[in-house]
Amino acid sequence: MMKVRKLVLLTLALSLIWGSVAYADGATQKLRLWINKKSESSGVIVIDNKTYVSTDVIADRLQGIVVKDDNKFDFYKPNVHMLTSYRDGTIFGDVPKDKKLKFNTFIQVDSLKVDINALKLTISDPYDSETLIESRKLGDSDFPDKEAFWITMKDISYSFDSAGPYKVRFWVRPVGETSYQVVSEKVINSK
Structure with a gap:
């Protein structure tokens, strides 16, 4: 009886963990961004159908200036x-x-x-x-x-x-x- 209870608890715990991982994977998704035929795989992510690109990627690939100021980023080209x-x-x-x-x-x-x-x-x-x-x-x-x-x-x-x-x-x-x-x-x- 003790073995069955442990097996059921272990199965339930693994199901919860696997379900959380699957949900998190569905909520966030990595994308590959191409700028001037060069691939950028880091610094690009999709969360809830919105694409976010790192300011470092933008500044580097577009050769512009990113200035951080309180709660905003300004981009100058x-x-x-x-x-x-x-x-x-x-x-x-x-x-x-x-x-x-x-x-x-x-x-x-x-x-x-x-x-x-x-x-x-x-x-x-x-x-x-x-x-x-x-x-x-x-x-x-x-x-x-x-x-x-x-x-x-x-x-x-x-x-x-x-x-x-x-x-x-x-x-x-x-x-x-x-x-x-x-x-x-x-x-x-x-x-």
Whole structure:
């Protein structure tokens, strides 16, 4: 009799647990989001037929700025263009593999509707090893303080040792935030 009672209680407990798991799985559902043909599986979820996307995913994939303020998030998408050029002014986007080149990056920004206190430019090799090209902060004599500006970053000598895409990224840090956010990315192909 004792064994039957334990078996019934165990069956009832497992039924309750399994039913709760099945209900929770029906209430929340993970989705795969595709932005520019790139899949994003984390940070996207459906709860009660409403889709929620992480602000980190939005900022990263759309190259915008997310500012958290009390109970809200503001998203800003400045218009940013970058050109890479050699010392003689020749614009390029492809480079030979195993070549060390000296170049600079020209950046045009407009519609920057949020105050920033720092910016930086980096380059990453095909294996995502990142190198800082230059950074500027509020108070520097060459720091832009408008919503529209043009800047030329310093020359850099860089070795394109591997074949593949090198990513030049322009980052900004909004006032009140602790981390930088990418607002533009240019790819240099090494062949």
